Amino acid sequence: MERSPCSSMEDLNKGAWTAFEDKLLISYIQDHGEGNWRNLPKRAGLKRCGKSCRLRWLNYLRPDIKRGNISHDEKELIIRLHNLLGNRWSLIAGRLPGRTDNEIKNYWNTTLGKKDKAQTSVEAPPGKSTKKIISAEFGATEPSSSSQAAEAKAEVIRTRATRCSSRVVFPLRPPASQVTPLQGRIDQEMGDGAPVLGSLMYSDDSGSHLNFELNDLLKPRDGEIEEPLDEAMFKDWTADRCLNDNSTVGLESFALFLDPDEWP
């Protein structure tokens, strides 16, 4: 197992990357593609460990990295996704094109986390399954007056990334004029009652696009009877939630969609 190769190897550069190192890394990846991080430094002529190269590329050098401040919509999305997923930064980042898990993690820890902490009277337990109650400042649902209800709302749904084994694309109602194309999908895991995965993808005129995994959002809460999802349910659900002729599908809609309190 790879155990601390960076710290165990002497004669390796550490700390901030130089422009020359960046150039070497970019040049190598442009020529040979990503992957094989362990051997990459030697081949690229870098005195860095593979881990460091990977991190540098993924968090800083990748051409599709979005630079600049987190927008309001992105902030709201981060908050809601964190409410659902907890500190699953990579999953959250996967829903924010151009943003990295490290960036979102830093943003949360330095900005949103502090705000949240300051506004949350109940101290959240430490660890990966941190429970959060999102402040109304961000447009999220107010905590219920009932402590039990609040606790239920604050429960972080633990997800696990699952590889999709199939994809079904089916038509939905005609989308609002400014939203195109729109599609939904259900991905069914093969075998013995494994969870169904679904997601929604859309893009609008501004080029924004989002993609949400639905499996854990649709997981029954405690006390509820677990029913396997099927395509018909998914269709009904999409029809009922937000996709009708008069609606505008945008970040707000998905924010609504992500809010567990809004679920029947």
Next chain:
DNA sequence: AATTCACTCAACCGCTCAGGT
């Protein structure tokens, strides 16, 4: 102007997971 403090974020570290043998 100098010093201290607070904040940001790139980078590192330790660990887990998935895939191959």
Next chain:
DNA sequence: CACCTGAGCGGTTGAGTGAAT
């Protein structure tokens, strides 16, 4: 099934920087 390896993830650190004193 056990082991090994590479890749990825989340927590933490520390250098750099700007604001406050």
